[in-house]
């Protein structure tokens with residue numbers, strides 16, 4: 001690839017789930033419950049969360065997602081013995097839906113509408129569902145506190161990354177490539193690394209809402225349908241709380257089509273990592289970026305550059321993944337694909 005080192009932060013297994021998202025949900029719930037209880041314990045712990053949940057609960061956890069965040073919230077609820085409702089968009093792969101524990105009504109339309117309840121109950125919960133706690137990983141006007149806490153939880157990844165690189169004898173990375181859905185994960189990376197590490201985001205071409213927003217200079221919505229196999233990244237609007245960080249601190253954003261995924265999945269497989277499509281998007285985005293001279297210049301990439309890509313997800317839709325790899329399996333080594341942009345030049349943003 002013409003760089004020094006490429007490290008992969010493997011997030012294909014986290015608390016028994018195939019993605020990192022429960023890090024955000026669990027930390028946000030901890031913050032919600034400590035606020036509600038008016039207690040300020042010195043540090044977070046699972047036992048502390050259980051104790052708080054016993055005092056305050058039971059509550060219904062509610063969220064909207066097309067995959068991993070909902071699964072993290074559902075797992076959290078089941079660990080606490082609480083009910084949970086997860087709204088998913090029409091068209092979500094059945095395998096992904098089955099892995100949620102869904103109680104109550106699910107989302108029916110292609111677009112969901114959620115009216116936020118008071119997350120902490122300080123002003124009194126909504127009358128229709130007094131026990132509901134809305135735990136969203138994205139924000140909108142009037143719902144901003146919880147998504148910030150979700151982002152705080154994601155920072156665990158980068159704190160670990162620093163330790164793991166040190167243990168592996170690696171230096172701090174020069175460049176981090178991060179998947180972008182609504183941008184909360186990228187915001188966590190920015191909070192951790194800003195000023196120290198160059199940051200590039202990856203989005204699917206038809207859900208490139210951060211790229212479109214950067215070009216417009218304000219948050220814009222990219223209307224669907226968002227059909228990428230990178231299901232976790234199929235988001236039409238950046239999170240309001242993430243946006244100021246994304247706008248000021250991303251060095252580049254690349255939008256890729258699904259045709260970039262198969263070689264990345266195979267490379268990760270050769271390195272012993274069973275990546276799902278969204279998980280492989282980090283490496284796929286890196287290959288797209290490195291195929292562009294302009295991106296190499298913008299990101300100041302050279303033969304000594306140390307890069308970290310995140311593999312944010314394991315296999316969550318085995319049928320879809322098999323189809324992708326089967327269709328693309330031309331018997332060539334993935335190395336033969338490098339530098340050959342499958343769909344023309346990547347759309348490089350230049351914030």
Ligand SMILES: Cc1ncc(COP(=O)(O)O)c(C=O)c1O
Nearest residue numbers: 068181182183184185232312313
């Ligand atoms: C596996 C995976 N990676 C990356 C992301 C992107 O995170 P964010 O939506 O915070 O940008 C998501 C979002 O759901 C995801 O599920």
